[in-house]
Amino acid sequence: MKYEHDQNPPQKQLEDQKRGEALRQILVNRYYGNFRPGGRRDSLTSFSNGPVSAGGPGKTQAGGGGGSGALSRGEMSLAEVQCHLDKEGASDLVIDLIMNTTSDRVFHESILLANALLEGGNTTIQRSFYCRLTEDKKSETFFRVFYDRMKLAQQEIKATVTVNTSDLGNKKKDDDNLDRDMPLRKKAKDAAVVVTEEVREQLLEASSATKKAYNSYRREADPEEHFASTDGHPSGGDKSQGDGEMSFVITIMGPILRFLQLLCENHNRDLQNFLRCQNNKNNYNLVCETLQFLDCICGSTTGGLGLLGLYINEKNVRLIVQTVESLTEYCQGPCHENQNCIATHESNGIDIIIALILNDINPLGKKRIDLVLKLKNNASKLLLAIMESRHDSENAERILYNMRPKELVEVIKKAYMQGEVEFEDPEEEEENGEEHAASPRNVGHNIYILAHQLARHNKELQAMLKPGGANGEGDEALEFYAKHTAQIEIVRQDRTMEEIVFPVPNICEFLTSESKLRVYYTTERDEQGSKINDFFLRAEDLFNEMNWQKKLRAQPVLYWCSRNMSFWSNISFNLAVLMNLLVAFFYPLEGVRGGTLEPHLSALLWMGMFVSLAIVIALPQPHGIRALIASTILRLIFSVGLEPTLFLLGAFNVCNKIIFLMSFVGNRGTFTRGYKAMILDMEFLYHLLYLIICSLGVFVHVFFYSLLLFDLVYREETLLNVIKSVTRNGRSIVLTAVLALILVYLFSIVGYIFFKDDFILEVDKIPNATVEAGASMAGEFLSAGVCRTDSGENCSTEVIVDALTTEVSEDDSEDKERTCDSLLMCIVTVLSHGLRSGGGVGDVLRKPSKEEPLFAARVIYDLLFFFMVIIIVLNLIFGVIIDTFADLRSEKQKKEEVLKTTCFICGLERDKFDNKTVTFEEHIKEEHNMWHYLYFIVLVKVKDSTEYTGPESYVAEMIKEHNLDWFPRMRAMSLVSSDAEGEQNEIRNLQEKLESTMKLVANLSGQLTELKEQMTEQRKQKQRIGLLGHPPHMNVNPQQPA
DSSP: OHHHHOOHHHHHHHHHHHHHHHHHHHHHHHHHOOBOTTSOBSOSSOOOSOBOOSSOHHHHHHTSOOOTTOOBGGGOOHHHHHHHHHHTTHHHHHHHHHHHOOOHHHHHHHHHHHHHHHTTTOHHHHHHHHHHHHHTTOHHHHHHHHHHHHHHHHHHHHHHHHHHHHHHHHHHHHHHHHHHHHHHHHHHHHHHHHHHHHHHHHHHHHHHHHHHHHHHHHHHHOHHHHHHHHHSOOTTHHHHHHTTOOOHHHHTHHHHHHHHHHHTTTTOHHHHHHHHOOOSSSOOOHHHHHHHHHHHHTTGGGTOTTOHHHHOOTTTHHHHHHHHHHHHHHHTTTOHHHHHHHHTOSSSHHHHHHHHHHSOOTTHHHHOHHHHHHHHHHHHHHHHHHHTTOSSSHHHHHHHHTOOHHHHHHHHHHHHHHHHHHHTOHHHHHHOOTTOTTOHHHHHHHHHHHHHHHGGGOHHHHHHTSSOSSOHHHHHHHHHHHHTEEEEEEEOTTSOEEEEEEEOOGGGGGOOHHHHHHHHHHOOOOTTSOOHHHHHHHHHHHHHHHHHHHHHTTOHHHHHHHHTHHHHHHHHHHHHHHHHHHHHHHOSGGGOOOOOOOHHHHHHHHHHHHHHHHHHHHSOOHHHHHHHHHHHHHHHHHHHOHHHHHHHHHHHHHHHHHHHHHHHHHHHTTGGGOHHHHHHOHHHHHHHHHHHHHHHHHHTOGGGGGGGGGHHHHHOHHHHHHHHHHHTTHHHHHHHHHHHHHHHHHHHHHHHHHOGGGOEEEOOOOOOHHHHHHHHHHHHHHHTOSOBOTTSOBTTHHHHHHHHHHHHHHHHHHTEEEOOSSHHHHHHHIIIIIHHSTTOGGGTSOOOOTTSTTHHHHHHHHHHHIIIIIIIIHHHHHHHHHHHHHHHHHHHHHHHHHHHHBOTTTOOBGGGGTTSSSOHHHIIIIISOHHHHHHHHHHHHHSOGGGOOHHHHHHHHHHHTTOOTTSOSSOOHHHHHHHHHHHHHHHHHHHHHHHHHHHHHHHHHHHHHHHHHHHHHHHHHHHHHHHHHOSSOTTOOTTSOO
16 A cells, blocks of 8 residues: 555655745754654754855755855844845745644744744834734634644643643553662663663654654645544653653644744734734734633543542643743733633633642642642733733733632742752752742742732732731741832833833842932932932932942952941041041140150050950940050050050051942942043042041151041031032122222222321231340440540440440331332232222222322222121122022922932922822831832843843833833822722712712602692582582582582
């Protein structure tokens, strides 16, 4: 029979298939690296160095090398290679192959090629697929292929699931025997595997290719027989399933689901909706089919819900994970239609997902806990995706319908405890790359966030998530997750507000409290009164600082120094004050030597030093440290002298300042930003100058220590404001001073012209010792004269007395000097004495007599100088300084008031939260915590873009564009909800009033009806009585009394 079937047409077809397969393999290997037989490629990013040919398949097959102008593969990124292939028609090729191929192998490889094209969520390729499927109206055929594959896989699972469950019992019985034989067999088995691995792979590939080729021929020859065998047990299936392996019909679902996931990657809304509804005559809802497939593979269609461990094993768990990931990608963005489609589907899909989170999934959980954790992690993400960005509670209530809150909290606590055990083994911790994405604590954290979102709709769960129960371990878990969970509010493009709950990235723990305080107090407000703009600009620097602090932990010495930066700063300042006190009291130091104390005083000093040392060691308090330093310095002064003590203190201050600079660099990461940034960092330059002055004080002169006291200005904001009061409006002060100089110049000219003789100032000359000595010698020489009187006195005494009198008068005249003989001297005199005298320049000039002709002009001159220069100009300068200081003080008070009474993020004031459900303190701590927004920005930076949720994608795009519209301004969800609640209460009250009024009206209407009926009845009775009793008097007036 075989030789009969292998005639020319089928044989030719098989050869064509082989040639096409070989060509496809060459192309794929050239573009994407090596493929394993029957598996996916080794790496998406490791490319070979061969050039990419711009030609078609013929060129690549001919030589494998392109022309000289071809771009090297090493120079192209993955996205560029994907787009290049798309331009060459790879997307169209994939679509055609998927729709038309009859070979399972070709279909499988086509799906893998499609996945390679879409890897990373390439939007260009997604658009290419979408346009081709919508424009050519081929989407019905295309999606029917996947729909049929899913149905076949479900039928295959239903047909084989009983075999898998029955095998568990047999395996359990044989476990003991296997365990006994394992040590003996393992060595021989490993050796055999090493030897025959390559040969075995080649044999498997050959047998697989032969089987597929024969199946494809059988399918063409007799399609009905082929599909009948597929629905039952495919060829070779029994043997593989006996070992727990899945058939090709089921395993192909992995690449298919990955393909559907990649189509929706980056929250492509068009393709998300397209998978659900193609607007064709026959629509294929692949979203529902994927959920149905999950329901089927987890065994719920056989009535085994809750016994997931019997259906989930090491062979199919990766396929289940892929199914859950695909469902998650269908929903995120959010795509509300797909969310509703999954949540309201008639199958047990939602219950299966809940069971995946709550159940232990044994025996797989005991063998491969990593796979179970990954499954739970993805299941929790799927439930979060189903509730993402929804303002109603329908989906949350559907999830809570079959979920017991206590079980969910227990799962969270259990995951935390598993994480504690894992942290005790650091080697395993380091082996996990990607920041332990599926570690027990991270999985527990995701489940905690899910519980946090569900708790809004369930008060019992909300109460359970609050720490304070009887179980201390559980409280520890809940406190840990609550501490590492943050929430913010963002504004969407349609201006609706949304609350986001997210895990705080681990790197955020490295943000120092000094940086937090610096940002909190120095962030500037913009024109709208918001601090968001400046805060957002600082986010990048803060993120870099976190990275630097993380690196700093690997350097223990530098980290220890930087952690105590404020301590080193305090030591430097205290040392500077102490050294200046010693210099002030004891300079010059040459005369101060180390004295000797009396024995009892010396012993007392030693005792004080040791007692303070013991106190510092036992109870390290600032006062004890100061006492130790004081006693030690006193001991040094009396032991070695003051000058060596000052030298030691100065040297210690230099060393301390070097440590401080190390800690400063350690905290800021100054050197990592480059030398230019270091030079422009004024704070770093200030501390460097401080270190230079310390060194000058040690090695040049102790008077340099006096400059260190200016550090007090740097440390105290009040003194900084004093300096700023002069420097802030420096231009105004300088211009006013220039005006004063001009006026002084003019007054000097007038004085030089008219009042030159009035500029006579008293001076105190320094006595000249040489002149005095010469004068005494001259006196002695004169007194030794020949002429003497009869009484024995010198005959020239009178002459000498006259000479001395003349000298005294000359000295008196010499105590006064003319200071306006030149214009320059006039200017100097007016500037120096005029500005410093309270009454102006007139206080130091000669007092004129009223008889003098220029007396009136002199009075006017003095008064003009006093009013124009002393009163107006100088007070203008003082006024500018005082007003600036007052402005700075009011600005500081206003800034403090704003920090206390205004939300940093939204700018709402404290009074807006009066009589509301949320207080202002709760609002700034929980709803609009400024650091939570920083943590979210960091999360967006460190998270893989393909793992973004819908809100994270939106915020990442806004950050990329430097658009701050996602921050809430003058808005808060709690105020909106409380206002809405107020309106609802008013409407409810109005409805109640309306209902009561309607009831009252109904009662009144009923009473009126009864009254009407009674009156009608009475009238009828009267008419009846009248007819019977008074027949002849029919026309009697009824009003007339009887």
